[in-house]
Amino acid sequence: MKYAYFPGCSLSSTGIEYDLSTRETARVLGIDLWEIPEWNCCGASSGHLTDHLLSLALPARNMAIAEEAGLDVAIPCAACYARSKATELAVSNSAEMKQEIEEVIERKYEGKSKARALLDIIANDIQSEDVKNNVQKELKGIKAACYYGCLLVRPLAVGFDDPEDPQSMDNLVKSLGGETVDWAYKTECCGASCPTTMPETGKKMLERIFKSAKDAGANCLVTACPMCLNNLDMRQGQVEKAYSEKYDMPVFYFTELTGLAFGVEPTKLGLNKHFVDAMGLVNEVLKADGGRETA
Amino acid sequence: MKRVGVFVCHCGSNIGGVVDCAKVAETAQDYPGVVYAVDNKYMCSEPGQELIKKAIKEQNLDRVVVASCSPRMHEPTFRRCVESAGMNAYFMEMANIREHCSWVHSAEKDKATEKSCDLVKMAVAKAIMNKPLQKATIPVTDRALVIGGGIAGIQAALDLANAGHVVDVVEKEPSIGGKMAQIDKTFPTLDCSACILTPKMVDASSHPNINLITYSEVEKVDGFVGNFDVTIRKKARSIDMSVCTGCGVCMSKCPSKVDSEFEMNLSKRRAIYTPFPQAIPNKPVIDRDNCTYFKTGKCGICQKVCTLDAIDFTQEDELVVTRYGAIITATGFEQFDHSVYGEYGYGKYPDVITGMHFERLINASGPTMGKIKRPSDGKVPKNVVFIKCVGSRDEAKGKAYCSKTCCMYTAKHATLVTEKIEDSNVYIFYMDVRTGGKGYEEFYNRTREKYAAQYIRGRVSKVFKQGDKLIVRGEDTLLSRAVEIEADMVVLATAMVPQEDASKLAQKIGIGYDKDHFFTEAHPKLAPVETHTQGVYLAGACQGPKDIPESVAQASAAAAKVCGLLSKSEMLTEPIISQVNESICVGCGLCVPICPYKAIDLKTISERDHGNIIERLVADVNGGLCQGCGACTVACRSAALDLKHFTDQQILAEVNALCL
Incomplete structure (x- = not known):
């Protein structure tokens, strides 16, 4: 199984642990990730707020390079995925748009190379039996509120799971031996840039996510988006202060949990890089009697 | 040679104002077969019809062409007219020079006149080919x-x-x-x-x-x-209806309890049951899928307790x-299945119910004896949210159409909540309020004014559980702001579907x-x-x-x-129906599924072939069912099917008249 790999900007900076854990997870599962040479930023929200063609052309260049190599693209970041998928669909649905984009990027891109969310690949393409077979340490003690955010499942054409009650991540965590909770905020917005530009609104949005997860009995949040993780992890302290509440809710990338269950050293996954201490819960999991005989 | 008379109508100025009717009549005189042509102000009027009848007699006409309006308008009139002059009604042919000429070409009078002449020419050619039909x-x-x-x-x-x-x-x-x-x-x-x-x-x-x-x-x-x-x-009812008196003993003794469809699964019924106490006939049936006797062969309690021996397990x-x-x-109708609405919980929340559930909840003979109670825990709800247009007017999930009754029954439900539950609050999310009907708008106004139901214009984006409350999140589009309501119960006005x-x-x-x-x-x-x-x-x-x-x-x-x-x-039947030429029909049967009226079957005929008697299949048109649509004549590969009064020959005669 080989994919072109588009890490995107976040994964070399604020979301470095997502990159580390993605590579480790892929290694264990035997997924060959070929990093797209000289990839560029997908444009994210600023791209499509500036210019429609620009927002499609930026991801198109990355997709075109992957297409030349004959590979589909594995994309960890939810925003990169949404932008790249939108580009693939725009090219596939309109010959005119395809021509326009190809002129701008000075390459051919026919939409043959597909944009794939990394979560979709790991949770849905790989049989849960294959995932289970690689588990060395069951995630006993993890009660995860799986948080999909806005971009993974919306809009319908872009999403790969039920937009109202997605289950991919929940099923993945369960096949790692962890528990998940049923909660109402799994597809609500984390606030994106709101916590920076309108802190009061942003904090309110985050508070409801923490509260809902906590009320549902979760002891951690799991995401597939560096932006969501940033808000939920880095700003959790501010929200606790503003609302005089204590959540103590570590926030994981799902790849950190796969890596942990596959027996990868926590520091190799970047689990020591979180604002809200994750190592406490990680050590509890490691100590718990969830080991599995390996062949 | 047939003798055709042509009658050109002015229809006041409807036709005459555009088409030069006198010229059309004059031109028609030169068409093959035409022996008489005349124009008149109103051909459908009494004098107009007299003119036709007189001409038939005096000119010894055997075909009539009336150039006037659409046959949908006056074909019956002119058919009756020629019939009363002793001519077969189907020898009369119409040329539509009003809808097809003067009304659509009013700016081009010369061309309209020319087209009228052409249409008359075609009608004359067809009339000559027309056969008498009875x-x-x-x-x-x-x-x-x-x-x-x-x-x-x-x-x-x-x-x-x-x-x-x-x-x-x-x-x-x-x-x-x-x-x-x-x-x-x-x-x-x-x-x-x-x-x-x-x-x-x-x-x-x-x-x-x-x-x-x-x-x-x-x-x-x-x-x-x-x-x-x-x-x-x-x-099979499994009950001998001639013996059963509907005493109900069997129903009270039956040990198998299942959800009652009549009560919208809010209470149980027995496997031997009548749907409701006032049922007619008030005699039970055995629901064999849920009856212990039919499932396991054991039980038969109903049979034992029936003193009249009315239970019959062997009925077929x-x-x-x-x-x-x-x-x-x-x-x-049925109610639309709202479980496709993920945003309203995919039908998983017991306190998100439909209008029909609510009807049972407020009914004195319903599962709660008319007390409004939540299905989940039996508590009396204080805040009740109604969501209209669930399935209706929502092409993404359901149907494009308006279900028409929901605005009124939701208003009714709102008044009943307010009357039955003290200190209750009713919120109604709507897209539009459509209460056309006698006394309907007044009822809706009373619901808002006297019963203080809060109408919120906007859609609900999500209903989710928080503790034992249902949070209803939506938009108030009149105030342009998001609203969130802590509800105890949510009632969906689901669409009516067949x-x-x-x-x-x-x-x-x-x-x-x-x-x-x-x-x-x-x-x-x-x-x-x-x-x-x-x-x-x-x-x-x-x-x-x-x-x-x-x-x-x-x-x-x-x-x-x-x-x-x-x-x-x-009753009389229309003779314009399909007919089969059995000698060229190959019995392929293509016409059978094409016919929208199920009027064609295949039948076996015997015939002589090189001295032998052979049997073969041919199409057979049921004259009572055929509506003369002509679909089969187009489908027929061997042109064995022909529509009377619109035969291939008759239509080709028109084409030839126009093109040759």
Whole structure:
């Protein structure tokens, strides 16, 4: 199984642990990730707020390079995925748009190379039996509120799971031996840039996510988006202060949990890089009697 | 050589103002076969018709062409006219120089005149080829079938029975009554639904002209107007109806309890049951799928306790064939399945209910004895949110159409919540409020003003659980802001959809249905209760969403149509039907599925072939069913099928007249 790999900007900076854990997870599962040479930023929200063609052309260049190599693209970041998928669909649905984009990027891109969310690949393409077979340490003690955010499942054409009650991540965590909770905020917005530009609104949005997860009995949040993780992890302290509440809710990338269950050293996954201490819960999991005989 | 007379009408200035009618008449005189041509101000008027009759006699005409309006307008008039002059009605041909010429080419008078001449030329050519056709008569059976025993079916049956016709009502459930029996109060007067329905149910059951055939379904429909042969499957009731008195002992002793469909699964019924206490007939049926005896062979308690020996486990379905003169379909509606709405919890939250659940909750004979209680924990809700247009007017999830009744029943529910629960709050999310109808708008206003229901204009984006509350998040589009309401119960005004098997029934009967599977009327304005199949009529919500008053009105209208049909012992049939040239028909059968009226079958004929007698299949058109649409003539590969009065020869004559 080989994919072109588009890490995107976040994964070399604020979301470095997502990159580390993605590579480790892929290694264990035997997924060959070929990093797209000289990839560029997908444009994210600023791209499509500036210019429609620009927002499609930026991801198109990355997709075109992957297409030349004959590979589909594995994309960890939810925003990169949404932008790249939108580009693939725009090219596939309109010959005119395809021509326009190809002129701008000075390459051919026919939409043959597909944009794939990394979560979709790991949770849905790989049989849960294959995932289970690689588990060395069951995630006993993890009660995860799986948080999909806005971009993974919306809009319908872009999403790969039920937009109202997605289950991919929940099923993945369960096949790692962890528990998940049923909660109402799994597809609500984390606030994106709101916590920076309108802190009061942003904090309110985050508070409801923490509260809902906590009320549902979760002891951690799991995401597939560096932006969501940033808000939920880095700003959790501010929200606790503003609302005089204590959540103590570590926030994981799902790849950190796969890596942990596959027996990868926590520091190799970047689990020591979180604002809200994750190592406490990680050590509890490691100590718990969830080991599995390996062949 | 045929002698054709051409009569050009001015239609006042409708045609004459654009087309040079005198010139058209003058030109027509040179067409082959034309011996007489004249123009007149109003050809359809008495003097105009006299002119035609006189010409037929004096000029010894044997074909007539009238160049005037659309045949839809005056073909019957001119057919009668020539007939009264002793000519076969089908020797008269019309050229439409009004709709097809003067009205559409009013800016180009010369061209319109030229086109009129061409149309007349074509009509003359066809008229010469026309064959005399005779209307046939078919007998009419004085017995009607009503499919569906809801309020529409009951009303239609009563009207027909009172007019002296025998009516059979087929109902698939064990009792008549339909959806109206489940409803608590009726808008806008808030009178009790059962109180006005059950007397009608009793009237129907005791009427000497009405036979109720409950727990039965239509299996097959053969024949045609006046003579439908309908096969009805009487499902095995497992009860000897002639012996059972409906005492109910069996029902009280039956150990198997299952969700009651009538109570919207809010309470249990037994496996041997009547759907509700006022059921008609008030004799039980055994639900074999849930009966312990039928599942395991053990039990039989009902049989033991029945002192009359009315329980019969050996009963089997019975097929009965009866001939009817006319059929009324009154199969009603079902509620849209809201479990496709992920944002409202995919039907998983027990306190997110539908309007019909709510009807049962407020009904004094319902599962809560009329006390509004939450299905989840039996608590009395304080904050009740209503969401309208669930399924209706939402193409992404359901249907594009408006279900028409929801605005009123939601207003009704709101008043009932306020009346029954002290300190309750009612919130209604709506897109538009549509309360057209006598007394309806006033009722809605009272709901807002006197009962203080809060109407919020906007859609609900999400309903989710928080503790034991349901959080309803939506938008107030008038204030442009998000709203969140902590509700104890949410009631969805789900769309009205046709019965699940409506399309199958339509195919059995041979009537049309639309993309939503509602049955199609013959004309949306001028023939709203007729179908395209003669002798089949529509009543109630099977044709489209309707409330009770409308269903009753349509039922009476359908009954009036049937009375008209059944009032004569025989009827005339239109001779413009398809005919088979058996000598060239290869019996391929392509025409059979093409025919929308199920009028074509294959039959075996024997004929002599090189001295041997051989048998082969050929198409056979049932003249009673054929509506003359011509679909089969196009499908026929060997051109063995021809539509009378529009034969290939006649149409080619028109083409030749125009093009050669």
